Amino acid sequence: VFVDPLTVVDMEFIASALFPAIDKNIVKKMVAFNNHIDHEVTVEKKWGQKGGPWEFNLRDLFRWCQLMLVDQSPGYYDPSQHVFLVYGERMRTREDKEKIGYSVLSRSSYVPHPSRRPLSLLHQSFQYLEPIMKCVQMSWMVILVGPASVGKTSLVQLLAHLTGHNLKIMAMNSAMDTTELLGGFEQ
Structure with missing residues (x-):
């Protein structure tokens, strides 16, 4: 067509x-x-x-x-x-x-357990937290892109901790059908 x-x-x-x-x-x-x-x-x-x-x-x-x-x-x-x-x-x-910032997320009543490794809220994190927060608020998929060990996972863990939400982590690898997972996110 x-x-x-x-x-x-x-x-x-x-x-x-x-x-x-x-x-x-x-x-x-x-x-x-x-x-x-x-x-x-x-x-x-x-x-x-x-x-x-x-x-x-x-x-x-x-x-x-x-x-x-x-x-x-x-x-x-x-x-x-x-x-x-x-x-x-x-x-x-x-x-x-x-x-080419202004986001707010409400907190839940969930109190997360202290992390095994401490998470720090750094000044440079704010520019990355804001768009993630807005995507979460709008129920849009967040795709974090960057090299290994730059803090992508820590950023998501920090946001979950700050907003009082339980974060479930699932390890993924190349054998998983990510297309099905990503398509399901939008649903």
């Missing part, structure tokens, strides 16, 4: 229809931004090539609008608040992230 790509008018119409609370002028600017990023990264290939290929589409606009509705007051929508989460966090290099 072949479907023509969505036009700017299509994207504006769909986003405005699904998110009528957000002013159409704001939606128009969001669509323009999305298309500008898509053109620079996927067509002109000016930046953002590490970790790609990327696709910036209607799903990104939907997530961006959802975040605004969850975190902001009606009539005071500010798309800049979550632009980095939707677009910047997927980039792999600091330089690419710079081309």
